Each structure stands twice: as structure tokens, then as C-alpha cells.
Amino acid sequence: MGIERSSLVERARVHAALGDAARLAIVDALAVGDAAPGELGALLEMPTNLVAHHLKVLQAAGLVVRDRSEGDHRRTYVRLVPQTLAMLQGPSLTGVPRVVFVCMHNSARSQLAAAIWARRSQVPAVSAGTRPAERVHPRAVKVARRRGLHPGRWRPAQIADVVKPKDLVIAVCDVAYEQLPAEARPQVHWSVPDPAPADTDAAFEAAYDEIAGRIDRLAPLVPPDQAKRTRS
Known part of the structure; x- marks a missing residue:
């Protein structure tokens, strides 16, 4: 980085x-x-x-x-x-095989981010949480469907079960970024406000727009892993 x-x-x-x-x-x-x-x-x-x-x-x-x-x-x-x-x-982030979006509960922001990224980039993306919730937040599902995403298979996952050594890890919340030890801290941090406390459609829509805008700026700087594509 x-x-x-x-x-x-x-x-x-x-x-x-x-x-x-x-x-x-x-x-x-x-x-x-x-x-x-x-x-x-x-x-x-x-x-x-x-x-x-x-x-x-x-x-x-x-x-x-x-x-x-x-x-x-x-x-x-x-x-x-x-x-x-x-x-x-700005400089490209080459050699990225996969992007992992992380938030605390993996129930809204990180799930939305991975789905939005999949629409903007050929680089694979998944999501995870530092303290995964039992389910994805219903309003996140609602916003996702309204924006044409498909949240039917979204399931919260533990970060330790998802992240691999060469992944580009992006924290989309302050808590997840600050809770992880320095050696495991995500390379990129987006301070996206948690929409859950407000628990309104407007808050979740705002989170979606914030994440989508950041992805639009970052995705062109992360080209597909050419070596991986050649092997496949």
C-alpha cells in the first residue's frame, strides 16, 4: 500500500x-x-x-x-x-486476488459493499465481520433489493474464517478497524456511519450511497489479477 x-x-x-x-x-x-x-x-x-x-x-x-x-x-x-x-x-493496487469487506457484525455495510463491488469489478469480493450477527439486517436486505442486488444468500461470517494472506481487506466501519490488532488491521479503512442505530431506510440508503461512491473511485485502481486469469 x-x-x-x-x-x-x-x-x-x-x-x-x-x-x-x-x-x-x-x-x-x-x-x-x-x-x-x-x-x-x-x-x-x-x-x-x-x-x-x-x-x-x-x-x-x-x-x-x-x-x-x-x-x-x-x-x-x-x-x-x-x-x-x-x-x-493515483497508483494502481496490482496483484490483488480478492477484496474482503469487513465491518463489526457483517450484517449491512460489508455485505452491501461486497455486492456493489461485484457489479463494478472483475476482482472477486466477499465480506466478513469481527463479531458476526446471527442474520443480515432486514433493512440492508430491503435496500439491496431496491438497488437491484440479490441478498438471498447473504450470511454473516467470521473474519478469521474468510481472510486469506493476499486479500485486500477493507474495513467499512470504525469499530472493526480499531478492534483488530495492528498486524491484522485492514489495509484500507472507510469510516462509513453504522445505519443500524438509526434503523431507518434513509440511513441504510445513505450507507449504500457512501459505499458505492467509494467503490466507484477505488475499483478502477484494482485491476484483475492477470496471473490468476492466465492460470485459469
């Missing part, structure tokens, strides 16, 4: 290059297609000397490159470098 400093420095350089409204406008324009510097200036109503300055900064940051026209060889076109833009998402 550590992030190399070289990666941080590189990403900071890209963010700095984009920290100007004019340069961001150029990047937005190039997201649609390539353009000559003069075309960018006309499109953005920007003087040519200013376009040249901003393109120089963007090129130094590795965000754009110039290619000479195969037609009029005196003309150049500017295009985006998608790989550099992709760096802004």
Missing part, C-alpha cells in the same frame, strides 16, 4: 501543469481530438504567444506531444498523452 516518492513527484508535476485555467482549457479541447497550435488559439480565443507558452509547459509535463503533419510538413498537431492523464487517478 506504500506509494513511491518518485510517483508522487511525477503526479505533482502533472497537477502543477494543469493548475492554470488556460492550460486546462487546452487539455479539454484536445480530449476531443488533435489540433494545431493556431487552431487551439482560435478555438480558445488566445494569442499565439500565450498558446505557445502553455503548450511548452504541458509538453514538459508529458501531457502533450507534437507531431508533424504528413500533409503540410510545415504544420504540427498537438495531441494528448493518455498515459500521463491516467496517472492523476
